[in-house]
Amino acid sequence: MNRIVIIGGGPAGYVAAITAAQQDKEVILVVDGPLGGTCLNEGCMPTKSLLKSADTYDLVKNAGQMGIRLSPNSIEVDWATVQERKREVISKLVNGIRYLMGKNKIKVIQGSASILSSNRLRIENGNENEVIDASKVIISTGSEPVPLPFAPFDGEWIIHSGHAMSLPAIPDSLLIVGGGVIGCEFASIYSRLGTKVTVIEMGEKLLPGEDDDITSILHDELMNQGVTVHTSTTVKNINSTNKTVFLENGDGKLVEMISDYVLVSIGRRPRVNGIGLEENDIDFSRLGISVDDRMQTSNPSIYACGDVIGGIQLAHVAFHEGRVAALNACGQFAQVNYRAIPRCIYTSPEIASVGLTEKEARQKYGEIKVGEFAFSANGKAVLSNKPVGKVKVLVNPQYNEILGFTIVGQHATELIGQGTIMLHAEITADMMEDLVAAHPTLSESIHEALLNVVGQAVHC
Numbered sequence: 001m002n003r004i005v006i007i008g009g010g011p012a013g014y015v016a017a018i019t020a021a022q023q024d025k026e027v028i029l030v031v032d033g034p035l036g037g038t039c040l041n042e043g044c045m046p047t048k049s050l051l052k053s054a055d056t057y058d059l060v061k062n063a064g065q066m067g068i069r070l071s072p073n074s075i076e077v078d079w080a081t082v083q084e085r086k087r088e089v090i091s092k093l094v095n096g097i098r099y100l101m102g103k104n105k106i107k108v109i110q111g112s113a114s115i116l117s118s119n120r121l122r123i124e125n126g127n128e129n130e131v132i133d134a135s136k137v138i139i140s141t142g143s144e145p146v147p148l149p150f151a152p153f154d155g156e157w158i159i160h161s162g163h164a165m166s167l168p169a170i171p172d173s174l175l176i177v178g179g180g181v182i183g184c185e186f187a188s189i190y191s192r193l194g195t196k197v198t199v200i201e202m203g204e205k206l207l208p209g210e211d212d213d214i215t216s217i218l219h220d221e222l223m224n225q226g227v228t229v230h231t232s233t234t235v236k237n238i239n240s241t242n243k244t245v246f247l248e249n250g251d252g253k254l255v256e257m258i259s260d261y262v263l264v265s266i267g268r269r270p271r272v273n274g275i276g277l278e279e280n281d282i283d284f285s286r287l288g289i290s291v292d293d294r295m296q297t298s299n300p301s302i303y304a305c306g307d308v309i310g311g312i313q314l315a316h317v318a319f320h321e322g323r324v325a326a327l328n329a330c331g332q333f334a335q336v337n338y339r340a341i342p343r344c345i346y347t348s349p350e351i352a353s354v355g356l357t358e359k360e361a362r363q364k365y366g367e368i369k370v371g372e373f374a375f376s377a378n379g380k381a382v383l384s385n386k387p388v389g390k391v392k393v394l395v396n397p398q399y400n401e402i403l404g405f406t407i408v409g410q411h412a413t414e415l416i417g418q419g420t421i422m423l424h425a426e427i428t429a430d431m432m433e434d435l436v437a438a439h440p441t442l443s444e445s446i447h448e449a450l451l452n453v454v455g456q457a458v459h460c
Helices: 011-022 037-042 044-061 079-103 181-192 212-224 315-329 358-365 379-383 412-424 444-453
Strands: 003-007 026-031 107-110 112-117 120-125 128-133 136-139 143-145 173-177 196-200 228-230 234-239 244-248 254-258 261-264 268-270 302-304 343-345 350-355 369-374 390-396 401-409
Touching: 003 011, 003 112, 003 128, 011 026, 011 037, 011 079, 011 136, 011 315, 037 044, 037 079, 044 079, 044 181, 107 120, 136 315, 173 181, 181 196, 181 212, 181 343, 212 228, 212 350, 212 390, 212 401, 302 315, 343 412, 350 412, 358 390, 358 401, 369 444, 390 444, 401 412, 412 444
Parallel strands: 003 026, 003 136, 026 107, 136 302, 173 196, 173 261, 196 228
Antiparallel strands: 112 120, 120 128, 143 268, 234 244, 244 254, 343 350, 350 401, 369 390, 390 401
16 A cells, blocks of 8 residues: 555645655545645634735835825725735635646545554544545644633633734734744734824833844834834733733833733644644654654654744745655655754834844854944935845855845845755855846845945945
8 A cells, every 4th residue: 555644735745745746645634624624724824814914005105205196095905905915815825726726636625533552543524434544644733822811712702823813903003922933924014004002011122033133123123113012021811801901111110901802822832632643653742743854753653844833834834845755755855954944024114034143153153243234324214215124244264255134124035045045055154156137126235235244335
């Protein structure tokens, strides 16, 4: 028997399914929800659809700065159309995955799967049960939002990111608990659509994983968009009856806040319960399923990939892990490579990084070289009326090895592709001195930052 059964149809699962099918295996994909998983239906794609609507509204409101006169009274957000466009985007992309399943002759079974043994699974769908055999099993059950321990999600007032994408109307006020990636993205969406947004972050700054100089730029821009940010602040209690949130700031002062909604975005946890891990000697913890660099679990017949293994919970990482898991499950040899993983934050301005942050680089290498180039000195950014931000490149002075890139500003999530290729290919900073970058473009800022490292900067 050459059958690969995959549990979960998100980014890791459907990529694993297609990869296994390309190796001429019989493939069964078991999904307990829509194809595409959280990323496509409740995460990456619908969030970016809302962000695009917010970007467009922001652009139109500020058209006067570009010499385009509009009547302020004629500009409004049609929330129903925004939501309909989001649904159309999701539907089109889900249908695309469904087409790929058919094209690759992958059998999709709707239901909840549990592992009975190394080569046998039970699939439940309502009152129907089915037992199927498999040569290898790949687990890609994803992750789910983490609630506050004293205030579970009710979907009405205390909401998670999935709820926040489909609110019945643009709220007057929104309190966001957690100033990480998800919290900052929703702050950027709703504040620009007219909501009074407050962000509560337990740490000393927003986006704790990024450098201070980068997060301070976003912090200032969010404040310019009307967002109130409270750092070093914790939620002590929540009263759902009168919709009151009780906060304690760094000075120990208690504060009460009332808001239309409370969006809790304090992280996501792997879905590891109810799939038969303990019964089949598969090592796991609350952080996820344990795997080696071939995505193999402690049970040699079973692999796992994507958010369910913890680690870097990003869709493009799940794509990579799904492919590696499938190749190994099909008898080939492949290893994961986390050297150059881009990290993208779709706020306004965007933030994108690859490799080490400056703090991490200094901790690892001690003395490093830092090259920067501000978008305020870039012609394309200035004429686009988006001069906020910069490119920062980190280099090991001994070998001119590029250690990391961070970009904050317009289209940062697109620009980071250049830095990702450089890190993946292990290109050194001095190799880029003779690069000819197109002008005027935002991407020439990357070249300027690299020239700054080697003392050849022209425009800064």
